Amino acid sequence: MSIGEIAERFGLATHVLRHWEAMGLITPARVGGARRRYGPDDLYRVAVILRGKEAGFSLEEIHEMTATSDAAKRRAVLLRRREELARRIAEAQASLELIDCALDCDHEDLPGCPHFQARVAERIPAVVTP
Structure with a gap:
């Protein structure tokens, strides 16, 4: 899926997805140079980010929680x-x-x-x- 399709599906602006990508929260595949392509795993990542924000997590906390393989760090967050x-x-x-x-x-x-x-x-x- 394209960035526009993902943005529309979740009711987000495309710049939000670009920001999340810059923060390392999502990593869509690149095809044809710079075109982003989002797959099923990306759908779940976006949903996790949105759920996290609804629960009061900051984007930094979401990144800390999803990027670490250290269970103790994740648990603390x-x-x-x-x-x-x-x-x-x-x-x-x-x-x-x-x-x-x-x-x-x-x-x-x-x-x-x-x-x-x-x-x-x-x-x-x-x-x-x-």
């Missing part, structure tokens, strides 16, 4: 990102529960509803004493 992703998921879950609580609330004054207040209470910072 994955563990760091896993902790951050778990935190983001917990925050998103708490937000979803707050929205569900608001949807189920019949009070005219939503912020005054005791059930709603109980869901929001964890976001109130504790008093800091000197």
Whole structure:
């Protein structure tokens, strides 16, 4: 497949794929001099990069993780990102529960509803004493 076909398939600009290639994240075959040709393995690499970005990995972290054969290095990168992703998921879950609580609330004054207040209470910072 050409760079244009891959870009269209993933909804990316071609310059993004060129940047990823310059970083060493993808290595399409070259035919006829400079024409890039992407194969099935490249499809998976692009998908890995996109999934990694969705999980909060930087391009540098994705490169570090995919370019190393050192399992301990890869594991360290994955563990760091896993902790951050778990935190983001917990925050998103708490937000979803707050929205569900608001949807189920019949009070005219939503912020005054005791059930709603109980869901929001964890976001109130504790008093800091000197």
